[in-house]
Amino acid sequence: MAKAKTILLADDDPHDVALTLRALSSYKMANQVVVAEDGVKALDYLLLRDSFADREPGNPALVLLDRKMPRLDGIEVLREIRLNNALKHLAVVMLTSSREDKDILESYNLGINAYVVKPVDFHAFVEAVQNIAQFWLLLNETP
Amino acid sequence: MDPLVILIADDNPTNLKLLRVLLEAEGYVIRAANDGVEALEILKRERVEAVVTDLLMPKLDGFRLCYEILHDAALQTIPIIVYTGTFTSSTDQKLCHELGADKFLRKPASAETLLANIREVTSVGWSKTPIRSEHLDEVGVIKEYNERLVAKLEENFIELEEKHVALKQANDSLSMLTRELDQRVMERTAQLEAANKELEAFSYSIAHDLRAPLRHILGYSAILAESVAGRLDPEQLQQLRNIQNATERMGCLIDELLAFSQSGRVELVKKTLSLHKLMEEAREELKPDLVLRQVDWEIGVLPEINGDEAMLKQVCLNLLSNAVKYTRKRDQAKIIVGGRRKGSEVECFVSDNGAGFDMRYVNKLFGVFQRLHSSVEFEGTGIGLANVRRIIERHGGRTWAEGKVGVGATVFFTLPSIT
Numbered sequence A: 001m002a003k004a005k006t007i008l009l010a011d012d013d014p015h016d017v018a019l020t021l022r023a024l025s026s027y028k029m030a031n032q033v034v035v036a037e038d039g040v041k042a043l044d045y046l047l048l049r050d051s052f053a054d055r056e057p058g059n060p061a062l063v064l065l066d067r068k069m070p071r072l073d074g075i076e077v078l079r080e081i082r083l084n085n086a087l088k089h090l091a092v093v094m095l096t097s098s099r100e101d102k103d104i105l106e107s108y109n110l111g112i113n114a115y116v117v118k119p120v121d122f123h124a125f126v127e128a129v130q131n132i133a134q135f136w137l138l139l140n141e142t143p
Numbered sequence B: 001m002d003p004l005v006i007l008i009a010d011d012n013p014t015n016l017k018l019l020r021v022l023l024e025a026e027g028y029v030i031r032a033a034n035d036g037v038e039a040l041e042i043l044k045r046e047r048v049e050a051v052v053t054d055l056l057m058p059k060l061d062g063f064r065l066c067y068e069i070l071h072d073a074a075l076q077t078i079p080i081i082v083y084t085g086t087f088t089s090s091t092d093q094k095l096c097h098e099l100g101a102d103k104f105l106r107k108p109a110s111a112e113t114l115l116a117n118i119r120e121v122t123s124v125g126w127s128k129t130p131i132r133s134e135h136l137d138e139v140g141v142i143k144e145y146n147e148r149l150v151a152k153l154e155e156n157f158i159e160l161e162e163k164h165v166a167l168k169q170a171n172d173s174l175s176m177l178t179r180e181l182d183q184r185v186m187e188r189t190a191q192l193e194a195a196n197k198e199l200e201a202f203s204y205s206i207a208h209d210l211r212a213p214l215r216h217i218l219g220y221s222a223i224l225a226e227s228v229a230g231r232l233d234p235e236q237l238q239q240l241r242n243i244q245n246a247t248e249r250m251g252c253l254i255d256e257l258l259a260f261s262q263s264g265r266v267e268l269v270k271k272t273l274s275l276h277k278l279m280e281e282a283r284e285e286l287k288p289d290l291v292l293r294q295v296d297w298e299i300g301v302l303p304e305i306n307g308d309e310a311m312l313k314q315v316c317l318n319l320l321s322n323a324v325k326y327t328r329k330r331d332q333a334k335i336i337v338g339g340r341r342k343g344s345e346v347e348c349f350v351s352d353n354g355a356g357f358d359m360r361y362v363n364k365l366f367g368v369f370q371r372l373h374s375s376v377e378f379e380g381t382g383i384g385l386a387n388v389r390r391i392i393e394r395h396g397g398r399t400w401a402e403g404k405v406g407v408g409a410t411v412f413f414t415l416p417s418i419t
Helices: A014-025 A039-046 A074-083 A101-109 A122-139 B013-025 B036-045 B062-070 B090-098 B111-122 B138-231 B234-265 B275-290 B309-326 B359-364 B384-394
Strands: A006-010 A032-036 A062-065 A092-096 A114-117 B005-009 B029-033 B050-053 B080-084 B103-106 B270-274 B295-299 B304-308 B333-342 B345-352 B399-404 B408-416
Touching: A006 A014, A006 A039, A014 A032, A014 A122, A014 B138, A032 A039, A039 A062, A039 A074, A062 A074, A062 A122, A074 A092, A074 A101, A092 A122, A101 A114, A114 A122, A122 B138, B005 B013, B005 B036, B013 B029, B013 B111, B029 B036, B036 B050, B036 B062, B050 B062, B050 B111, B062 B080, B062 B090, B062 B138, B080 B111, B090 B103, B090 B138, B103 B111, B138 B234, B234 B309, B234 B384, B270 B275, B270 B309, B275 B295, B275 B309, B304 B309, B304 B408, B309 B333, B309 B345, B309 B384, B309 B408, B359 B399, B384 B399, B384 B408
Parallel strands: A006 A032, A006 A062, A062 A092, A092 A114, B005 B029, B005 B050, B050 B080, B080 B103, B295 B333
Antiparallel strands: B270 B304, B333 B345, B345 B408, B399 B408
């Protein structure tokens, strides 16, 4: 039996979260999606701090990061993840509105696994999210 | 009669030459000296009818020459014409006469004056007014001479000082103006950089923040459409569809506006390019849109130009895409691309046999978001040609167009030639 894999979704926009969850829900695998409203919450989850101190330990199979979030943004979360020995091999995908070259470059410089611009068209968006989940959860191997 | 020998003394070779030419033309024989010492040597060995001497000369000046001649019994009777440009005051003149000069001429004197004076002093009846050397107040004369020299030096010195002060003032104000200019340039540059940064932040904001709600509208309306599809009547379904279409259109506008602002901001990276190759590449990219269509392409030989590859590729794409779009209603669309060198420019065009446009509104063609056709007939945002114009102008070229409704349209652009 395939172990239930967790996806950490860090995004401050409730609508984006709702749409992403909807896209993931039509994906036929019993995955748990944890939502963090900003970068601090995302790190709280990953480092088992504060409100997540009592959660079941274990890394998520995939981290979906939005770029722009209050308190700590996607780039800063990525930086923290890559600096932490327990977290540095996490599959992190930037899922964001910005197509600016400098954002893409910055993300790759910090070791992002993939950078995907959220399609404006809903069906394209659903397809993109499902592709990402499918690849990183099913196809990709992690240490 | 034997020609008369005239001695001319001047340290300026040009002056000597002028006098020589003038006097030799009159039949005089000339002996030339560059200073007072040479003059005396000539006088000692030759008989001379008259002396024409400058005053300011090295080694032995004109004053002292006159003095020496005066004190030499053999030379005392020779008439002396002083011809000077430096020591020209009446005091100088008085001193010269005291030292035995007979005539005092100021430079520049006319040929007539010079010749008249020489003729006078060499004429048969003329004789020198003798100044008996023993009556000469030696001390007084020497004192006078020294004073004249010092006075002249002082005069020169004062003049130099004044010029120096004026020059320094001019320099100072020039420095000040330059500094002010530099300051203003720096301020202006800082202002422009700040404005540019603001624009970049603005564009970034558009990209990021406007797209999100757009996405949400499309997302929820898609979800809604799916869940209520069966329960809506055709009109209601259409209204929902209209919401989605309008939102998609807004997405396009945002993308194009962003691209347009980038085309104005991003730095051009120029290199030699084959316009022909860019057009061919653009045509390739449009192939998928032409699957069901008959288009007769004619891309002629195009000159090489210097420019930013990405931007000019965009120009080609925009122009060809327009041609393709507006010929959509033709059974046999024809698109011609051509270019030629014209003086210091390269002039190119893209011509189609499509819907064309009314020349009365040609001025609107290149405006941002300006359209001459309804978006029902031909979709589009109306920014393509504005983009083309912006890019071409950034390269130093011009754009214009000609068209006829129902016949077709041609868009022209120029680029500077590679020299």
